[in-house]
Amino acid sequence: MAGNADVRRTVMFPSFLFVTLLVALSNAPVGDAIWLNLPSTGTKCVSEEIQNNVVVLADYVVVPEDHGHIPAISVKVTSPYGNNLHHMENVTHGQFAFTTQEAGNYLACFWSESHTQGGGEASVNIDWKTGIAAKDWESVARKEKIEGVELELRKLEGAVEAIHENLLYLKSREAEMRTVSETTNGRVAWFSMMSLGICIAVSGLQVWYLKRFFQKKKLI
Amino acid sequence: MKRWGKMWALMGLLLLNWVSNVSSLSVTVNDVECVYEYVLFEGDTVSGNFVVVDHDIFWSSDHPGIDFTVTSPGGNTVHNLRGTSGDKFEFKAPQSGMYKFCFHNPYSTPETVSFYIHVGHIPTENNLAKDEHLDPINVKIAELREALETVTAEQKYLKARDARHRHTNESTRKRVIGYTVGEYIVLALVSALQVLYIRSLFSKSVAYNRV
Secondary structure, rough: OOOHHHHHHHOOOHHHHHHHHHHHHOOOOOOOOEEEEEEEEEEEEEEEEEOOOOOEEEEEEOOEEEEEEEEEEEEEOOOOOOOEEEEEEEEOOOEEEEEEEOEHHHHHHHHEEEOOOOOOOOEEEEEEEHHHHHHHHHHHHHOOOOOOOOHHHHHHHHHHHHHHHHHHHHHHHHHHHHHHHHHHHHHHHHHHHHHHHHHOOOOOOOHHHHHHHHHHHHOO | OOHHHHHHHHHHHOOOOOOOOOOOEEEEEEOOOEEEEEEEOOOEEEEEEEEEEEEOEEEEEOOOOEEEEEEEEOOOOOOEEEEEEEEEEEEOOOEEEEEEEEOOOOOOEEEEEEEEEEEEEEOOOHHHHOOOOOOHHHHEEEEHHHHHHHHHHHHHHHHHHHHHHHHHHHHHHHHHHHHEEEHHHHHHHHHHHHHHHHHHOOOOOOOOOOO
């Protein structure tokens, strides 16, 4: 699917657009920026398993091709229970934000709408931030009137808190999994014993039934 | 030319505190899936990890693995891992530009890969214009941030591994219940069939001195 042509084509951005993009992104809080190549047919999906009550902020921009034409894409974001969180057709950029109501796998699917440009692959820049990365530091800086080094240290403090929360989450997950493992362990022992019991019971029943049958037939 | 120089300096300042970071995203790899990430400065450390989360191995206990390749903007392969079901990687970017991270699945079953890529930059003298000074505190803050990022990356790796372990556990649990109940039913059925067969051997339609 992806060959050297993809790398060459995606590297050749018009520089002014790139600079604007960079400036725009640099004013955004610390987050993500991955590029995906959308084929002309078919869907590309990215998913993430997110806990409950987490802020998700995402930005997507379609990068124009060499000849200035911007291909249009469609986006669909679904929650783990199938609820539609964001659905846009035929756009070149957009953003969505939501707070997760349920823990599970959140899916964001992209597909290209430019069917006429046969063979052209749209490059989408996806800026996906969850949790601490989605925090709006600008408003915190304005509200508490801090800036520069103090703001940076405040960001680091936020990152440390996020690390602590993640650790607690991992710990609770491990506890859940340990419960499941121990239940399965107990079940294996129980079911194996029961299997032996059923085997003996069934063969006993067989022998008893056949004995009764032959006695009725006056063969024994 | 001077205007461009000032623009790059301005960008450099703006980006001094911007570290490219990716959430732990998952993609389904059918054959080849490529993700691109832009590296701003040459010499930046690109680190990350990936774990194959959703796989359905039936008999064997070991996952056959997927291949992971990182290509630099110049077309060279910077990093290459074959047949792994998850690993961490780190390399120093030889040039700035768009890097391609590709997952290749040599088998027909689609796999879900959870990955995390982080481009870390520590400001050095080279990134600023000649008339700007490098504040040592900014360097220290950047180093601290990078250290915290390694911890976060490790946590994301653990989370992905935990998700994979959970899949295996769930699968084991289902198999234990499913196969045991199936075993009981088949056992009961087989013995009933045995009895029926022996009965039919003694039925009136077949002369029983033939038995």
